[in-house]
Amino acid sequence: MGRKFFAFLLSFIISIQFVVFPENSLSEECRTGFQRGNLSRTGCYPDSCAPATDEVSLDWFYQADSSSSASTNIAPVALDNMVFFTANNNTFTGRVLAINPKNGVVVWEANTPSVNQFAVAGGRVIALCNEDLRSIDYSNGSTAWKNSDFYTDDPHYQTIGSPLVNSGKIYVALNHGRVYCFDFADGKKIWECKLEEFDTLHSISEGKIFVGSSRYIYCVDQFKGTKIWDSLLDFSFPPNSTLAIEQGKIYTVGIDENSSKFSLYCLSTDKCKKIFAVPISERKVQNPVVANGKVYLGTKDGQIQCFQADTGKLVWKKTYSGSILNSPTISNGRLFFVAGENLVVASCADGNVLYEEEVGAKPGIDVVPSMGKLFAVTKDSRLLSFDSPGKTSIKKSSINFGFLEPKKAVSKDIEIKNNGDENIEMTAVKTGPVTLSSEKFTIAPKSSYKLTATPNLDLAKLGQSNGEIALSWNDGSKKIPFTFCKIAGDFFTYANDRSNVEGKKCVPANQLPKRNALKRMWYGITKTYWNGFFYTFGYNGIVSVIEPQNGKTILEEDFGREIKEIYFDDGRMFLDIDYGIICADPLTLKEAWQWEQGKRVAQKAICASAGKIAIESDSGCCEGYGNIFIDILDQKTGKAMHNIKIDYKKRGFYYGLAIKDNLVYYNADRLYCFNTDTGKVVWKT
The missing domain is CATH 2.130.10.10 (YVTN repeat-like/Quinoprotein amine dehydrogenase)
Incomplete structure (x- = not known):
């Protein structure tokens, strides 16, 4: 009886509060x-x-x-x-x-x-x-x-x-x-x-x-x-x-x-x-x-x-x-x-x-x-x-060194400020593959000290490395976690049909280690693979880089546009955003440039190779009737080099683009060959 009455009373008080x-x-x-x-x-x-x-x-x-x-x-x-x-x-x-x-x-x-x-x-x-x-x-x-x-x-x-x-x-x-x-x-x-x-x-x-x-x-x-x-x-x-x-x-x-x-x-x-x-x-x-x-x-x-x-x-x-x-x-x-x-x-x-x-x-x-x-x-x-x-303020709560190639470590500073009127004696202890500029130091009143942390890539394995830097002083302490990802420094790409692999990491199937059973390490949905990492993307505009060893997300960026597909070439990443292209650095996910195609129908085919990127789109009529546009861009700048227009009347063809040296091949109702330097047709079937 007592519990029921208390519950009723609490409910009544809440209701009165809202009503009054x-x-x-x-x-x-x-x-x-x-x-x-x-x-x-x-x-x-x-x-x-x-x-x-x-x-x-x-x-x-x-x-x-x-x-x-x-x-x-x-x-x-x-x-x-x-x-x-x-x-x-x-x-x-x-x-x-x-x-x-x-x-x-x-x-x-x-x-x-x-x-x-x-x-x-x-x-x-x-x-x-x-x-x-x-x-x-x-x-x-x-x-x-x-x-x-x-x-x-x-x-x-x-x-x-x-x-x-x-x-x-x-x-x-x-x-x-x-x-x-x-x-x-x-x-x-x-x-x-x-x-x-x-x-x-x-x-x-x-x-x-x-x-x-x-x-x-x-x-x-x-x-x-x-x-x-x-x-x-x-x-x-x-x-x-x-x-x-x-x-x-x-x-x-x-x-x-x-x-x-x-x-x-x-x-x-x-x-x-x-x-x-x-x-x-x-x-x-x-x-x-x-x-x-x-x-x-x-x-x-x-x-x-x-x-x-x-x-x-x-x-x-x-x-x-x-x-x-x-x-x-x-x-x-x-x-x-x-x-x-x-x-x-x-x-x-x-x-x-x-x-x-x-x-x-x-x-x-x-x-x-x-x-x-x-x-x-x-x-x-x-x-x-x-x-x-309080008396001590530290302008670092965590450190992400990002992707690092062998012999190319990037240092980061931890700024520590003494807001008080007395000296602060501080000790720094690291756990994990980093090197600190100092392990014991004194910070004078109303002044700052910069402690430098550098990843020790000689001690780190390929993939993600984690650790922490523990700071302690007279009346306080703080732990700063860090992470970085050591990469091999070379990369390979799959051809579209996945029948051949280019690059230094290709291992023939008969040379792979034999195992009687496979053990699942982790699972998740991935979209593409480049330079030893999985990349995921989707309608929400977010690109994530996944560490293959454990499936953890080590880098993420929101590009603000629905992403249809990702292409890689010459150390660059190209995002198909349906009505345009975003070029970004695949190691940092930082955007380099963006190109918008204007008011046309969604892109049908894209190819990135030989320092150029070709994009095919149409004018928005029924499929197979209207105009085809082939835009050729410079990979470094995103600047449009040529816009090629093709009239066609037939239906039921298959789209396809390929770039070889200074030539672009396009397959529609017939096979076309264009010169990327002039934008002119070299031949067509």
Whole structure:
């Protein structure tokens, strides 16, 4: 009787809290428990969330799981003296963890189905899993309730954004076109609104839910679940867009229907009347962040642009040290974001960098300010906690030396700063194949010291090497993990038919070692093989480099475009992005150039050889009728050398391109031979 009464009383208190304060049912700090910071998805956090200083230092880290199957693709939530974090073991199972923000120790762990998104509010973790919606008590990890009535086997079933909690209700949007409302206390479904497939996260403002679908924005009554209006737009949404709402305006990024270029749009919350549209020349634009009368946009090209929120006028533009693949967050006049793999703190006023550190951060996941700290997630599934520095600050939380050839080691510096008034005696101990410039040293007050770490390639084997550098001083210690990949220095490529192999590593089949049985070392889905490594790619635009020895991802880059295929030639990598080509360095995944073919139909055949790349496409008529275009580019620069046009009338031919020396051979309704220097036909059958 006592437990039932207590449960009823707790539920009643929560319900009263939401009813009495419907629009402000959570404290200012507690309202940071949603993706993008608040109900309106503006990316702005209260001033009290940010660290006290511009410079930060790694406080602790938690390693979720070092296995290749672990997935940590969701930003953490930190509030009420707890950090909540999720890690999916595979497609079907996951975990929700509560971590002590002071020391990184796990307080409790709850096993769940794979977690798609989650929010924290009213003493509960609201986890949207791939089988159900569940409420977890955030004091002990016990499940209060779960609801699977809305779960569907629809292949389009996918979460769009974290659940939102407001007025005693939980609001969930799934991209198969439904918005659900559940009771916060018991999880029972209150209403369901069926619309079209969604492309944006849902946002809440002034009793209304806003969500985007293709070229529409829908407005739904938050309390009744009925559609109030829908508005047809002259632009479409890129995947996983947000509608950031501030002072009666909707800020979002869209692709213009006519120019196919990105623009920043400002619309009214009253039937989406257009206030302004600002073209953005850069590609892969991130979602807008809105705070204090300004709008901030990050881009794949490593820029952040700041605009006036009322007019769209550009205030400033800055370029940073790497691609920006996640939107910044804002708190107390500072921007927090990831550029490349670096954690960056920048000024909202002018974009100037206030602090930057290479941390191996994972692209596409927010840096979360809360409780005077910053929380970030790394590629190797670590949760990092940064705090204002004490007497000692170290500008390195991890080191990735990258791909290294024999005799070509690359050194990196660890900058250590003494913020105090007394000398610091420090000891450095390494584990693994690196050499340190010093093992004992003294840092004078208010000064810095650079400790140099160099991979020892004579001690390292081919493949991935790991280790750590342990620093200790008077009243503290820190461990800095490192990794690098030693490669052979020569490479080979397979011919298209896989019948022959070129290069120094070719071993005849009769010379391979004999084994009675094969033992599986690891498994995974790979796409192509080059220089001793597997490369994976796909519709999400991400290219990953996989270590063959253990299947671990050692390098990853988001190119922001759907990738159809990868080609290698002369130490370069070429990505088929359907309507163009991206050239990148396969050892670093850094982009060298990009070529767009214009408004033609998808590419049919590509060949890279002899310092050139040939791309075949057609004019968009029925297959076999219209014009064929053969574009020939210079591999080093991406500059177009020739554009060859072929008229054809027949159907049923097979496409094919080949390059030999200065000749291009093309097979369609007949066989053509072109000179790459002149672009002229040499002969045709």
